[in-house]
Amino acid sequence: MGGRIRIGIVDDHPLLRQGVAAALKRIADFEVVEQGGSAEEAERIATKYKPDVMLMDVHMPGDSFAAVRAIVSGNSATRVLMLTVSESEEDAYAALEAGAKGYVLKGVSGPELAQAIRSVAMGQTFITPGFASKLISNLQKQNGDEKSVNELTHREEQIIREVANGLTNREVADKLSLSEKTVKHYMTSIMQKLQVRNRVEAVTAVLEYWKNRQASRIRSQFAAHREVETAANGDSD
DSSP states (O other), X not given: OOSOEEEEEEOSOHHHHHHHHHHHHTSTTXXXXXXXXXXXXXXXXXXXXXXXXXXXOSSSSSOHHHHHHHHHHHOTTOXXXXXXXXXXXXXXXXXXXXXXXXXXXXXXXXXHHHHHHHHHHTTOOEEOHHHHHHHHHHHHHHHHHHHHHHTSOHHHHHHHHHHHTTOOHXXXXXXXXXXXXXXXXXXXXXXXXXXXXXXXXXXXXXXXXXXXXXXXXXXXXXXXXXXXXXXXXXXXX
16 A cells, blocks of 8 residues: 555553554654544544554443444544553454454553554454464364264254253243254254263263354465465565
8 A cells, every 4th residue: 555554443451552653653654543441442543544553452331242343334544453461362353353353462562562563454364473373273172072062963053042041941842843852862962972971061062162163264364364475474584
């Protein structure tokens, strides 16, 4: 993209926010257009100033993830880059699912933050390299668990969904027009396939799977990021 990259910064820690702003203002092709301290202010800044990149913390007053969704849907030209201390995988998944293009951990060097901003401004995904490796590794590990759930038949998944909603075998049988004995048979099959000992563990396993499946749409982003990172490292050798 041509011209200066216009940046909004939203963080509820004024000293940190001002420090980041001061550092970015010293970079010739960056322009800090506005600062804020809450999710609500992030939305206001995005609407009023339409920055190219919005730097946002994960944990601050308001719903940061809802703000990301609102910014992305309402300002197609604004890309969101999370700048946070949170190394929580759930936070990373939630942010990227909401539409953020990057996830950078605080403590990052100035040059790396500048690289992240430029990458996101161009529409690329940027994740702090070490953290990206951790996320990819865990996603690969989860793939093994997903295979067991994928072995469930449509009827078995239908039944475990109802059990996960708190229904008893009798209530599941009534709802699906089956006999209670048939539901018990299906539950036995489900537990065997999931390699668990009881219905509580079965529900826990499928809930974890469904949560992980929500992250599947961002796996391609991780893979693309890793390819870019690998290519960049190769070019620098």
